[in-house]
Amino acid sequence: MRLYIAIYFFITSILTLAQQTTIPVIKPSPLKQLNLSTEGEAQFYQARKKRIRETAEKMNKGIAVPREHADEYRMIPEDDDYWLIRSQYYTWTPTIYSDTVYASSALAPQGANTYIAKNANDLSYKTAWVEGVPGYGVGESITYHFSGSVFPRNTFIKTITVANGYIKTEKAFTENSRVKTLKLYLNDKLIAILGLADGRGIQTFTFEPYLYQSPKAKGHEDPWTLKFEIADIYKGTKYDDTVISEIYFDGPHAH
Numbered sequence: 001m002r003l004y005i006a007i008y009f010f011i012t013s014i015l016t017l018a019q020q021t022t023i024p025v026i027k028p029s030p031l032k033q034l035n036l037s038t039e040g041e042a043q044f045y046q047a048r049k050k051r052i053r054e055t056a057e058k059m060n061k062g063i064a065v066p067r068e069h070a071d072e073y074r075m076i077p078e079d080d081d082y083w084l085i086r087s088q089y090y091t092w093t094p095t096i097y098s099d100t101v102y103a104s105s106a107l108a109p110q111g112a113n114t115y116i117a118k119n120a121n122d123l124s125y126k127t128a129w130v131e132g133v134p135g136y137g138v139g140e141s142i143t144y145h146f147s148g149s150v151f152p153r154n155t156f157i158k159t160i161t162v163a164n165g166y167i168k169t170e171k172a173f174t175e176n177s178r179v180k181t182l183k184l185y186l187n188d189k190l191i192a193i194l195g196l197a198d199g200r201g202i203q204t205f206t207f208e209p210y211l212y213q214s215p216k217a218k219g220h221e222d223p224w225t226l227k228f229e230i231a232d233i234y235k236g237t238k239y240d241d242t243v244i245s246e247i248y249f250d251g252p253h254a255h
Contacts, residue, residue: 028197096249160205161203186211
């Protein structure tokens with residue numbers, strides 16, 4: 001009996017190892033630092049207010065102004081947010097949107113701050129998803145659901161960009177834990193391991209030719225999901241909580 005048990009565990013371990021070796025480990029592009037802060041936010045809006053005032057004065061005098069300044073002048077100021085992944089709307093970053101995002105757990109709200117899954121899908125570096133279990137959250141996950149009938153441009157996904165950790169401030173980033181390794185699942189099937197750098201910025205993972213390509217005609221795609229599971233972490237200096245500020249997607253059909 002012991003021999004049979006030993007053989008069983010030996011074969012199981014070999015099969016598990018074989019499966020793991022077929023899963024690609026993907027490294028990101030060089031980290032692009034994000035130096036966002038509350039001070040920078042105040043300066044951003046002060047500069048924007050001054051620019052809009054100067055543009056208005058020139059337009060009232062019939063002086064030609066750059067188109068982007070004229071467009072900005074006609075905007076409602078609240079439409080332009082310092083923390084968005086496109087802090088200047090005219091340098092808009094095309095992205096592919098999921099229609100729903102949910103997580104295995106989330107840290108309870110603290111005052112006005114929430115840490116729900118949706119925060120990692122709002123295109124804002126100010127908010128974040130924080131897992132909500134004791135310890136560092138290894139095994140916890142966040143899942144993005146895509147509906148091709150609602151967003152037909154979701155037919156192709158080529159890149160995934162991650163803002164790792166709590167981006168909002170340098171202090172929050174350092175004190176909280178960050179993700180070191182993510183397991184990536186497509187429709188609950190493990191397809192890749194993402195190795196993340198430990199830095200306050202964004203990093204992009206590129207897939208060749210595509211991470212996902214719908215087998216159906218454009219506009220008739222079946223719903224599908226991408227799940228990101230925390231596999232390893234960089235420890236924070238103060239908190240166990242592991243944080244992801246944003247995950248967003250891009251592809252050749254995004255506009």
